[in-house]
Structure formats: structure tokens, C-alpha cells
Amino acid sequence: MTIKRLVAAMLLASASNSVLAEESFTVQDIQVEGLQRVALGAALNNLPFNVGDTVTDYTLSRSIRTLYGAGHFDDIKVLRNGNTVIYRLRERPTINAIEFDGNKDVKEEQLNQSLADNSIEVGEPLDKTILKSIENGLTEFYHGVGKYQAEVEIEVTYLPRNRVNLKLKFEEGDAASIRQINIVGNKLFSDEELLKDIESQQDLPWWRFMSSDRYQKQTLQGDIEKITSYYLDRGYLRFDIKSSQVSVSPDKESVYVTLNVSEGEKYTISGVKFVGDLIDQDEFIRQILPLKDGELYNGALVTYTEESIAKLLARFGYANSKVRTIPQINDDTKEVELTISVDPGKRVYVRRINVAGNANTKDEVFRREFRQMEGAWLSNDSLELSKQRIQRLPYIESVEFETTPVAGVDDQVDIGFNVKEQPSGSFNAGISYGNYMGLSFQIGVQQENFFGSGNSAGISLNTNKYQKSVSMTYTDPYYTLDGISLGGQVFYSDVDYSSASSNLEAYNQQRYGFGANIGYPINEYNRLNFGANYVVNKINSINEYDQLRHFRAVLVDAANPDGGYNFTNYELSASWMRSTLNRGLFPTAGHYFGATVKATTPNSDLSYYKLMFEARNYIPLSNDHAWSFLSRLELGYGNGYGDKNGYDYTLPFTENFYAGGDNMRGFESRIIGPHAIFRYAQSVPGLPDPNSGTGNFPTNPNNDNYQVSLRSIGGNAMAIATLELITPTPFLSDEYRNSVRTSLFVDAGNVWDTEFDLDRYASLTQIVSAQRQPGLVDYSDPGLIRATAGVSLQWISPMGPLTFSLAKIIKKYEGDLQENFSFNIGTTF
Known part of the structure; x- marks a missing residue:
């Protein structure tokens, strides 16, 4: 009985305490102590009650949880003084600086982003409870890339005014190598067959130092998928990798991978x-x-x-x-x-297309390239084609698009094109130096995006030891809305090839005229262009070499045989172009074909035609197009048609093709091809002439002498091929890939004269002067191929494309002059 009374008394006392604990009171004042950075209003806003509210002790304890949830405080205490509630707070320290030390595998940008995702940023309060999880997460990352010895420690340094510095210290260690990959359960295919195409390499010998056998978790997961696909692609539908184990050696320097597979049967x-x-x-x-x-x-x-x-x-x-x-x-x-x-879901329509990133180019320039229209249904093909057309513009470095659903509508999207412009002006210049040619300099300005209109305009001023010229051009690629282009040009040049720097046989030419062209798009990839030019030529001070005999015969004025050559031509041209290149400058995929025919009209002083063809094909060798292969072919042929005074028209020597320099790196500019041949008649003494006092008479032409010039005259046929391996530029980040290009190249080709007759000189004697003259070869032979190999660096700079080439000649012939290093502005391949 006594025990029962004691238990009842205890229960009564407990109930009495519970009632006291839940005793309520009305809050007359709220005081907050310890605030430094957090405003008083911000702290009070997190309280679940206000002055005048009736609260209990439970309400006060709940308010502590609410304040902690705000994320501003490390320690919170609540006190009661009568009807006054007092909060004593200790704020979390503010992050003053974040420093990284020892990280090599992880870039600081990635680390900052990872910390920001965990609310660790400069100027923000520090929650020390998550530092350990960050250390563990980074350590797990290093384990995933095979660095099992890695350690990560976050060091906290306290500063005045409740601030802290964070220092993330990394000890990455060496990556573990894959010592062996074992496949257990495979009977149909050997380990060698299954492992030959995977990325993970095992136990590489020392001489394969360019390869890596480093273990990486993500790479292994991809290899497991490749092995699975290997079986599924051959009908083994029930194939399964039951388990995969990665065992780390005691020294943590190597791992052993074991895959347990079940092959199944073919289906x-x-x-x-x-x-x-x-x-x-x-x-x-x-x-x-x-x-x-x-x-x-x-x-x-x-x-x-x-x-x-x-x-x-x-x-x-x-x-x-x-x-x-x-x-x-x-x-x-x-x-x-x-x-x-x-x-299929719902058909999606495009509400609006926006363009961003174009600081210089007008929106309409991009919109006329769009193949995806606003208001039309969304087509991925049209979007990709729009992107490709914009990216082909020579003043655009890159373009990306993003599809954004319209809020509150399930069948509409907005499209955002983000473009990155590159210098649209071209400062067209060239500087090169050769053993024989010396220093050459050319200059000009071309604007491919005139005032942001997408139109091309330019003025070219060229000057060097042998040339002065000026030309003005203007082209509107969208003269009409359907893509018909219209352009024109005015030009003047005065060229004196008597300078040795020209590498051409001496003559002086004045040339001026004007022209117009119009282009028609056939489809997205093909285009036709037509042009007409009026050209006046005046040639004098020419060394009369033997190959000019036909040219001289149809133009010479019998009344003034020393007056030079003056002729006016009316030129018509037509060209076809097909391009699927992915970019306007520095393409990495696609092909380009261009064919042009130019001819003078029958009422011109000279009757001739020229055919030109160019083909370029880019094959990407890697998914990111960092490696690409270029093959390039240039062909040209020209000749005359009709005759005059019994002499057939030929291609004027001013229209000849040349090689060397830009199109055959490693050779001096325009040095490849036929050289001028000077023919001299022998004479015998005769009776004195009463006027001149001489009595010499020419002998039989079969006794003539000839001399081969050091200078080139070009030819009416050309063929040049280029093979080029485009590689990532060493020591340069990927962000510059679209503006800097490095490549290894091989150039090969020749220029020849289909009208040259070697038999004409078979019975003649060659004169060799003190300065060594090249020997006579068959200039009509297309098989006299020259070849060079080297490395090229190209950069799209603010002044235009810059090209640096270092080349070594593989095959040359007597009379060819080399130019190992060249530098040009305005040329890209």
C-alpha cells in the first residue's frame, strides 16, 4: 500500500512539472546580442513570434531551430528575463579569401564552381559542418582518377572582425597504373579481341611512353559499355557483366581489374x-x-x-x-x-529567335542566313543548317544555339543563337625573305563586314620593288532577299618586273579597268557566279625572249615595232562553287569545290580562255575536331583560240600560272615553271655597209645560240596538291582553337607550258655565262614535280590572318630558288 501511494505521488509531481513547463507568457520585448554582420531586422524576421505574442518555452526552443536554419549563426542561446526574451548569438565567420595549393589534376575554375555549389564563396558565411564532406568528396574524386594516395585538407585561418581564410591543400600523389585487366567467363572471344579497342591500357612497356595506362573510373565504365556493345552487336542479347572489381595494390601504385561476364547465346x-x-x-x-x-x-x-x-x-x-x-x-x-x-508528342513551334553576342554585326545579317523561321514548327535540321550557314561567314568565329521552352506553353519554344565574332577586317600584307628574292612587302585593307552589314568592301594598295597597284571592290551578298549577290571593282596597276625581286622576266605593264559580277544560289550548297570586265593593258620595256614570238606576231605594230604592246580585252567569266565547310575560316570538316572559266570576247584584241579548278576536303580525325586532315588540289589551264595573220592566238604571258610562295611553300614566289629562253643569231663578215660601216650577215638559224634565264615566265598549265595534318597548337588552350591553327604539310606540283617545243632548240648551242644559268629542260613536261614539307602556323589576328611557314624542299630542279621561312598576312588554307 505504501508503494502505491509513493508511485501516485511521483506521477502527480511529474504532471505538475509538465504544466509548469508549458506555462505561457506574453512577450514584452526581444533583445538580440552578438550581431556584427547580420542586420537586426534580418535576425528578427526569422523568429516565429513578435512582441505582444503569447509564447511558451517550446516556442522558444523552436525559434532556435529556425535561427539555425537561416545559416548565419554558429551558436544560439535563448534566455528569459521576466517577459523579455534575450538571444545571444555567435555569427558564422565570413570567408575572406580562398586559396588552392598543390592542385594539378583539378583546375581552380572547377574547384571554385564546386565550392560555390556548396555555398562556399568569398563574402559568404562559413558553415564549418560541410568542410569535412568537401574534403571527402575531393578525395573520392582523386580515387576515381586513380590517385589513391591523394589527400585533401582544408585549413581555416581566423582573422579579426570574425573573418576566415580557407586554404585547400592538395597532395595528389602519382596515379595508379593498370597492372592487369582480367576477363573471367569469356569463351567466344579472347581477351585480346575484347580489349583491343578499349581506352584503358594495361602494363605498358617503357617504350610506349606516349601512351598512358593510368586508371580512371569513368574510362573503365566506358570500356565496360564498349565490351557490352561488342557482344550485343553480334547477337548476344543475354550478355551480362555480372560484376567488376578493382583491387588496389598495397603500395597504392597499381590496380587489378577483373570483369566477370556471362556471354549467353546468339539471338x-x-x-x-x-x-x-x-x-x-x-x-x-x-x-x-x-x-x-x-x-x-x-x-x-x-x-x-x-x-x-x-x-x-x-x-x-x-x-x-x-x-x-x-x-x-x-x-x-x-x-x-x-x-x-x-x-511523337506535341508538335513544337518556334515563337521567337534571338541573336546575342554580335557587337559589330547587325541582326539582319544573321537572320537572312536562318533556315528555321519564327512561327514555323521546330526543325533540328533547319537549326543545324542555320548554324552552319552563320558559321561559314568569315567574320564569325563560332556560333551555338539553345532551345528554351516558353513558360506556361507546352508546344512553343524560343531559340537563342549566341555568336562569337572575330576580326572582320583583313590587313592584307606579306613579308618574306629569300636568298635571291630579298625582302618583299605588300599591303592592303579588306573589310568583309562593312559597318556590320555583311557586305564586303576593300581597297588594296600594293607596293614593292616592282609593283604599284590600287584596287577597290564592293560586294553585296544579299542584293535581293533570295540571295542574289551583286558586286563591282575598279583597279589600276603599274608593274615593273625588271627588279630581280620579282623572279619574273623583265617588262613593264600598266593595267587598268573595271568590272561587275552577279551570283545566283542554286541550293544551300551550290552557287553560280557570272562576271564581266573591261581591261586595258600597256606593256613595254620587255626583254624579247623566244617564247614571245606568237604573242609578238599578233600584236606588233609594223609601223612602230619598238612601241610595245597595247591591247584591250572584254572578259566574261562564269564559275560554280559548292561548299559544305563547317566554318568560313579554319574549317575542320566538309568540302569545297570551285570551277571557273574566263574568256575574252571575239571583239577583244586577244582571244584566249582560262580554266581553273580548286578542291579542298577536310576530314576530322577526332570527335572534337582538334585533329583534322586536309587534302587540296589546284588545277589550271589556259590557251588561245582563233588566229591572226597566220599565227595562232596563245595565252598572254601576263595571264600565265605561277607556283612558289603561297601555293608551294619552301620555294620563292613564282619561281617554279618555265624560264625565259633568249635566242641569238650568229653572224659572218661581209661587205661593209655604207651607212653603218658593218658588214656582218646572220648565218643559218640552225647555228643560233640560246641562253636560259634565271627568271620564270610561268606557264599555261598548273597542278598543285597539298596534304595537311591539322593538329592542336602546342601550349595553347582550347579556347583559341578557332583562331590559331598549326599544321604539318606536304606540297607538290608543277607549272608547265603545253605549247613549248623542246626540239626547236635541239640543234642550238646553249650559252652559259659567269653567273650559272639553269640547263634547258622540257618545259612542256608536267612530270617535273616539285615537293616540299614543313610546318605552318596560322593566326586570325586583329589585322587579319597571319601565316608563318617553315619548309624544306624535298624535290627541286636546277634554277629553283628556296625560301625556307615565309610570313604572310591575308592568306589561310
């Missing part, structure tokens, strides 16, 4: 059917379907089928389609029936 396709909405493209989809009944199951073809159908739907505006393949496996017959489920 054939017993049928393919579709469910869902094919938007009335059933017949077309079945025609392009690569999956056939009775063939082995192929995982790659299944994925390709899904992607192809999704792309087809996207062309018709169904950008959010869902295509998936459902296999129904029959393990008894080892067959699989594939059901392709197609859900």
Missing part, C-alpha cells in the same frame, strides 16, 4: 513491328529500317534505328519524341521480336 530477329503514331511516315520509315527478319540481333543497329526515327520526327516539328525498342525474347527458339514504340 536472331523474328520480326519488327511498330506501335504508336508514325505521323504518316510509315512507308518511309520501313524503307530506311536497317533491322531485317532472320538477321542477327545488333544493338548498334537498334540504337541507330531509334535515333533515325527521332531525327525524322524532329524534321517535322516533333522535337520531344520518345522512341524506344521493346524486345520480346524467346529463349527456347533464341529469337527476339522487336516492338518499336513511337510517341
